[in-house]
Amino acid sequence: MPLQAAVQPAPRVLVHHLADQRPAPSASASHHTIPRVDGLGLIERHVEVQRRMLRAGEAVYKAGDRFTHLHIVHSGCFKVVNVSPDGREKVVAVRFKGDWLGFDGIADGRHDCDAIAMDTGAVLTLRYDALVDAARAEPALMMALHAAMSREIARDRTSMMSLCTLPSDARVAEFLRDWAQSLAERGLRTDQITLRMTRAEIGNFLGMTLESVSRALSRLAREQVIRFAEKARRELQIPDIGALERFIERCCAPARATLQ
Structure with missing residues (x-):
């Protein structure tokens, strides 16, 4: 299904809510609060953001799909799955609210893994080329994007350390x-x-x-x-x-x- 048919514009109030407010934790939650999605308010001012709903088992993108968009998890949980040439599947990451999806497609212009919803959830979707164009004029936006990439690299390195030790x-x-x-x-x-x-x-x-x-x-x-x-x-x-x-x-x- 073309992405344009699968997503709907996110209400501006939704994006501002994510960027500028934090939900009160439940009585049984820890003292931590939900992290702000870095640069989301800034992104919304410069790039069109769309909201896409997915049911369990539906893909945000599949391996081999042409890379055009990045995605921020708005709700639900998503798994990232690598598929080997002989068909073997390997779950390589789990992503929660505020995490980014799609960085794998930047280098070669195509995704090399699947991003699958594990329950009913939503992602906020934005065009990568539009984000890069906006970042040229707004250095803070580029810094937010680099920070998100850096966190993903650090998290994946920590997961690998656990697997090995x-x-x-x-x-x-x-x-x-x-x-x-x-x-x-x-x-x-x-x-x-x-x-x-x-x-x-x-x-x-x-x-x-x-x-x-x-x-x-x-x-x-x-x-x-x-x-x-x-x-x-x-x-x-x-x-x-x-x-x-x-x-x-x-x-x-x-x-x-x-x-x-």
Whole structure:
């Protein structure tokens, strides 16, 4: 479907709300507040921003699509999936509200991965060429774009570090801690979260088998670091994020002792 048919102009009040206001956190959320989307108010003054709604499983873009737009997550969760030439899929990133999508297409003019909605959500879409033209006249806009790219590089480097150095149980705990922390930074509740990924997808993301993910979650539950909701296995209760951090430290302690 052509992008022009898939998006609708975002009301100006929507963009100003994202740029200039912060929702009050729920009673159970941490003291963090939702991060401002860097430069969004500035972008809206110089570039047309469009809002696109997506249902679970729908793609913002697919690998091989011509690159023309960047996207900012307005609501929902999105996964970024790389597809190898032989058809193997690898979840390489999870994006939340305020995160950008589409940087992968800048270098070659085509996207090399899929960006898929994991639940009902929305993205704010803007033309890359229009953004670059505006940034030439407004250095602050270029700085905001570079800051977003830098954060993405740093986040991906941290994820790779976890994959390469943490034992499997700690890897799952780190994944849950990062998910909960991402919600907390946006003023959302973290004591009970809904995982929008299946255990197979989590394993794909973490470089683990589905069975290893299940064993790690069971251990976390046995040690009362997390609790499962009675009716939905994707509904997790995390009474204390600090308990996840201590669990990770305990998992890593034997490895540190061996190195010493």
